[in-house]
Amino acid sequence: MPYLIDGYNLLFSYLGTRPSRKLSRALERARRRLLELVRTGHEGELSDVTVVFDAAHAPAGAPADLDYHGLRVTFAVHDERADDLIKAMIRRESAPAQLTVVTDDRQIQRAALRRHCTVRGCASYLEALERPAPDRRNQAPARTTRPHAPSAEETQHWLGEFADLDRDPAMKELADPFASHANDLPME
DSSP: OOEEEEHHHHHHHHHSSOOOTTOHHHHHHHHHHHHHHHHHHTTTOGGGEEEEEEGGGSOTTOOSEEEETTEEEEEEOTTOOHHHHHHHHHHHOSSGGGOEEEOOOHHHHHHHHHTTOEEEOHHHHHHHHHSOOOOOTTSOOOOOOOOOOOOHHHHHHHHHHTGGGGGOHHHHHHHOTTGGGGGGSOOO
16 A cells, blocks of 8 residues: 655654754754654555655755655655645545555645545554564465365265254255245245
8 A cells, every 4th residue: 555654744743843944964864764764664565655855854965756765755846845745646646545645734634535545643653663563574474275175985974974964854944944934925
C-alpha cells in the first residue's frame, strides 16, 4: 500500500516541538533521523513511500526529488508549499483508496478523505513505526501441505465405521431436511 507522508508535520510530531530555523544543522539531523525511522519501518516496501517537505527548509542544493536509501523524498519547490503539493499528489493518485496519507493537517486530511484515501495521524503512525516488527528473516517459511489421499485400507476402515449411518434417523433428516416436514408443505 503506498504512503504519502507530510514530512515536517510528522517531524514536528516526532520531536514534540518545532525546531528553530536558525538551527539548520539540527533540523537536518532531525530530518535524517525521521527518514531513517520511516525507512526501517517500511523495510521491503520503500518504493511505495513518499515523504514531502517544504523546500524552504530543504538542505542547500537539494533537488526537488531525491532517493534516501530507497525512500522517495520530495521537496516542494518554486514557492509551492508542501501542503499544496501533497493535495495535488492526492488528486493525481490513480488508486486513491489504496493510498495512506500521514498528517495531522486538517486540510490535507479532508482532501485525502474526499478521495477515499486512508488517513493516519502522526502519533499513531509513529507508534506503529516504533513498535518492533516480528523478525521474519529468522522464521521458517510457512509450509503448505497437500492433503494426502487415503490408502485403500484407510478408505475401507472409514467406510466400515460409517456404514450404518444410512439407518440413523438423524442422518436421514440431514440428508433430506424436508423429509420430516413433507406433510407440512401445501398441496397445489
